[in-house]
Amino acid sequence: MVLPHPLYAYLLSGLLCLVGLGIRLVTADMVPSGFPFLTFFPAVILSSFLFGVRPGIFAAILGGLMSWYFFIPGGHSFSLNPAVAMVLLFYSGVVAVDITLIHFMQNANFNLAVERERNRVLAENRELLFHELQHRISNNLQVVAAMLSLQRRQVDHDAARRALDDASARLALVGKISRELYDPSGGGRDMQAFLSTLVADVIEASGRRDIVVAVSVPGEVRVETHVAVPLALIVAEAVANTIEHGLPDRAGQILISMEEEGGRQVLRVVDDGRGLQPGFRIDGQSLGLRIASALATQLGGSFALEAAPGGGACARLDLPAPPR
Template structure:
């Protein structure tokens, strides 16, 4: 397994185009060890015949694997025996030579074995990292495909409701089908825009800007200005964001339809976070709430939905008249809402 993004140690041993190149380079490592040992001869006390050959064996094993490492061990051992073990220039064998060669063999064998198992562990680590990366990519792909299909299914249901509307003569029923179709389409768009496989919520300021712009565009109004205020980098759990987004959608739609039905105006959407608790406020500068009009949750389907969503989140929703005119919809959520 050779990948460009692997760490260098995970590519070891190096696989050259021709294995003979590894043995040629190993030979040069051994030759370098021999020259270094000869150069260090005046500085070393009697003995130490293998001192400069150990690095050649270790480097060969580390870079090229077990077989070049064994080749280096044999070549360096024979060279040091012939050149540096008395009597020099011969392969004399005696108990002292046997002990020295046994010591050398043990050291290089341990070095080669340790390097081999280290490289196997690094290779297995690279394989597992590649498998994890592939699984993560597949999970993200499947998640996006699932979200895409769910959103499409919601859009199909919304389209079916719109078609069914054509066969309904009762105005109240047609309006109910229109509202249901619009809400299903909105939920589909929210789901598609909101969720991601990491489970990290989106930045709420950007999300609310996109959501409110979508709602105003869907209303066909060009004289409505929406101002969104939210803390920098505020993120909310997706399980909380969908109900909250629906409350925003209902409140903004209610402000456009009832507060500003025949003139332009401004709608301010403010989201605040205080020690994890969230406060959402949607205020308009429209005609306000009539004193003889009920403002409890029996007033309209949209407000009943907002109250139900607030109760689902363990919070509280209220629609009140603003002192300076207009209406204010407020949703307060407990600390568990933020992430």
């Protein structure tokens, strides 16, 4: 109901009936005598729609009485005969159907509004719980990474220390990525900003200040959230491998690009470093590259490290294009 006070609803319903009466009187010469209720149907419909069932019934009764008195043949009286009774019965049936349909429609709209509000609250709770879960997972990963770092201090073997360092760094990176990727809607990520931030973190963690990184990703290229975490780990491993093996002792450049080619998404990490050693095989190299290859397979794609056309190396990740 538009107006909360019933008195206003009945007064305005009566006013609508008076407007219908006025229009019917003005158009008396143009409207055939067989349509005494013509201008009162809109008043009944508007009253029911705006104010509810009872004002609609009031308008129907008032309009029927006005039509009966002024416009039914033998008018200016409430005379009743079989013909008049049939006309009034027809009018009652029509307005009853109109009021009933409007009533059910309003109830349906009300129930729909209630359901929408309930869904909105559920969505807010879901988002809050998802955010809390994501936050706790990230914190737990950071705690595990810190525990590995503490454990490292009690290990004397250099290889074991390096392994603990690598595991700690990877766990910390996964925790950070998970927090940054929080997106309960499941929508795609803006890869230009995401990869720029990710690579900046990897470079900063390496302690190098002499490596220039450029990221080029068209705005229409996006990946789903469940793909972004392993993809980020692959990029981080490729960049770390470039710093460690391609540019260990000199300044250099790294270009990261991502585009769609032939129905697939192709990501490249290209450097201008030393390039690949003769007889290079990715499955015989560092654990990080083997992890990158396994993650690519998990995503239904492939990972390769090959010589770059202008010198240096190119890490290439091919992934299936996301559904449109």
